[in-house]
Amino acid sequence: MSSNRKKPEELRSYRWYGVNDLRSFGHRSRTAQMGYHSSDYMGKPVIAVVNTWSEINSCHTHFKQRVEEVKRGIWQAGGFPVEMPVMTLAEPFQKPTTMLYRNFLAMETEELLKSYPFDGCVLMGGCDKTTPGLLMGAISMDLPAIYLPAGPMLRGNWNGRTLGSGSDTWKYWAELRAGKITEDEWKGIESGIARSPGHCMTMGTASTMTSATESLGLTLPGFSSIPAADSRHAQYASLTGQRIVEMVWTDQKPSDILTAKSFDNAVTTVLAMSGSTNAIVHLVAVARRAGIDLTTARFDELARVTPVLGNIRPAGQYLMEDFYYAGGLRALLVELGELIDGTQMTVNGKTLGENIAGAEIFNDDVIRKRGNPLVERDGLAVLTGNLAPDGAVIKPAAMEQHLLKHRGPAVVFKDYKDMAARIDDEALDVTADSVIVLQHAGPVGAPGMPEWGQLPIPQKLLKEGVRDMVRISDARMSGTSYGACVLHVAPESFVGGPLALVKDGDIIELDVAARRLHVDVSDAELAKRRQAWTPPKRPFERGFGVMHQLHVTQANKGCDFDFLEEKLAASPEANRDEPEIH
Incomplete structure (x- = not known):
């Protein structure tokens, strides 16, 4: 300046x-x-x-x-x-x-x-x-x-219950499909969940x-x-x-x-609030526009030392209105202490440390103290393995904890239409131990990497009381969503990533603590399947979509257009070749 x-x-x-x-x-x-x-x-x-x-x-x-x-x-x-x-x-x-x-x-x-x-x-x-x-x-x-x-927006309300946008939509939609609430109750939720201007609370x-x-x-x-x-x-x-x-x-x-340290501050903030997995894709893209090589590995490094202090849905209990009255972001940043670099400059001409000085927590259940975190660490986690060589993302705090380490047979859907057509089929060979896999939902193949990652639980399992299962895709999911959903698998299946090679019955291992996502298939067998794999037809033939499919980077690089990024400082990850787009 x-x-x-x-x-x-x-x-x-x-x-x-x-x-x-x-x-x-x-x-x-x-x-x-x-x-x-x-x-x-x-x-x-x-x-x-x-x-x-x-x-x-x-x-x-x-x-x-x-x-x-x-x-x-x-x-x-x-x-x-x-x-x-x-x-x-x-x-x-x-x-x-x-x-x-x-x-x-x-x-x-x-x-x-x-x-x-x-x-x-x-x-x-x-x-x-x-x-x-x-x-x-x-x-x-x-x-x-x-x-x-x-x-x-303000808190939602229905029959004396506080509603949170997105999170309670998925929750009560599952209850409706399971026959636990009526259509009239569902309509009541619809009328009360979004009742003021503003984005999701x-x-x-x-x-x-x-x-x-x-x-x-x-x-x-x-x-x-x-x-x-x-x-x-x-x-x-x-x-x-x-x-x-x-x-x-x-x-x-x-x-x-903008510096590498200011992006560390942003990532730490996201982790301390158990923020949306989408933040990884977006912050990586924003950083790369500034010429800063923010990697998914850096998210994981910071996740290992950052406690979740924001007790906010879907990982927690409260909503953003409660967060504001409890002291807001300034109070949370103060509580993070040395995990935030207060020397970084901000738009008002003062440092971040100067801006948050004196902020107080007024409700320490909404904004937890570091001695009493909602979760000790791992607001988000980045997984790697033979199923995701360039990484995948999961939100541990928003899933049933018994699924943090899981091994089960794959139930594979080739695309969203296939999933929608068969997921509730009574004849579908699926149990609570199965791992649901959705292909062709990534940046190029979907197209655009939609928020399909919170894959529905089969209706017959919902009726049995199942409310969470391991689900894997190269899609994103709404930050308001929850569940044991592995997302952003890179490279995506549409361009020939390993997810494209998974078949029904393949055993998939998820180990969040070890940051591992693995399909129990030999390298030789995967190579054989790759040789037999046929590249799918691109989704667009004209317009902006053609530009998108030709130039969009994979999820671990932020899904920006390759010709819009600033030149980055050399690093092993920055030098990795993009998967070939056929």
Whole structure:
């Protein structure tokens, strides 16, 4: 970050507005056409307010109001705000998955910041993929940038019971399929589970990524914990608008903030909250945009020493509204002590340590003390073995503990349609000891690596009382999900990863403590199966999908496009060849 303040003629926007030539005449006259006087923008920071609002994004319904509050702050600080709509990634609605379009949003964000007269930007996101997509684009452009988190929705409620988005959906859907609740009760849950603006209030991908972004230093301290409906959220929106103007004058950019240590802080935060497994894919991608080689192995190293202190569903008991009132993220970071590097810089010009100093825990059941953690370690775990040479991910705290070490026969589904057609067939040869395997659900093959990883338990087993089994796929799963689900298997089956070679009856071993995922088949037999394997047809023949299938990296590399990453420092993992895509 520059120690000297910029002069008006040093602003990037000056090249559009301040030069006395024909093109600048056009820029000024067309701005006047929109009703602005030259005194509104001349010599002032021009700020892009990058807004993912739309009428189909339920998590961002309040952004129509929040954008006005951001603008208010920008005007107050002497800047000129320009709202810029970008692709909305509405998790509940977009098919086949928002993950297919995360890189689309990242590209759009980077290109609009590059091609218009902006000196800095406010990034408005929250729903799962909007956070990493916005960050990836802004980091690549490297203008002063600050992130505005949408905030979690209020607690759900049904017949006196507190509901958590996603987590209770899966829970009660299983109860409905098992015949334990009625259709009327199911409809009651439907009407009460999402009752305010904001993203999921469980520790899903949205809350995980907004919390991680604050720990990275890209959000005003404390902002990520505030519920969307709380008036303090609106206040912080205005403060965010004020702050970005000052960041432009001092030229404080993402590259001045993001370091390997700040990413360690973000990973530690995710682990301490038993955050979404999706955070691994997203944070790896965000780090690689910054030229930092964050690996899945680093997640596992930190997981071994980080206690789970956030008692939040699905791993815990409470919801994000409770977390905020218990002290929020600042209090959790203070409790983590030396596990957080407080020397790292943040967007408000202070260090992370300065920002969290004095924060207190007001309910030590919601935010546990280190002497009484929810889980001592392993909020997430990265597995390797002959079934996942480049790794796979599991969330130990959110599974039945007797499955942490398991051995059982595979029941294989070749794709999602095959699984949906046969999973509830009474004739399916499956028991509670079986290992359900789903193929062709990864970045290229699905396409887009959808959240299919919480594979359904066969109905006949649900009726017997089974509520968890070992399930393996190259898909992701919602951060609000739970169960013994092995995810992100890399390389994926569609490009010829070992998962493609598994057959019904193969014995699969899972050992979370040993970080092992193994299929009990000889190397010679796997080689024989590989020789007989036929590459499947690619899912796309035109449009953005073709770009995606040709250039998306595997899950362990963040699923970014290979031509958008920054050059990374050499490391054994960085030099590993990608599997061939046929």
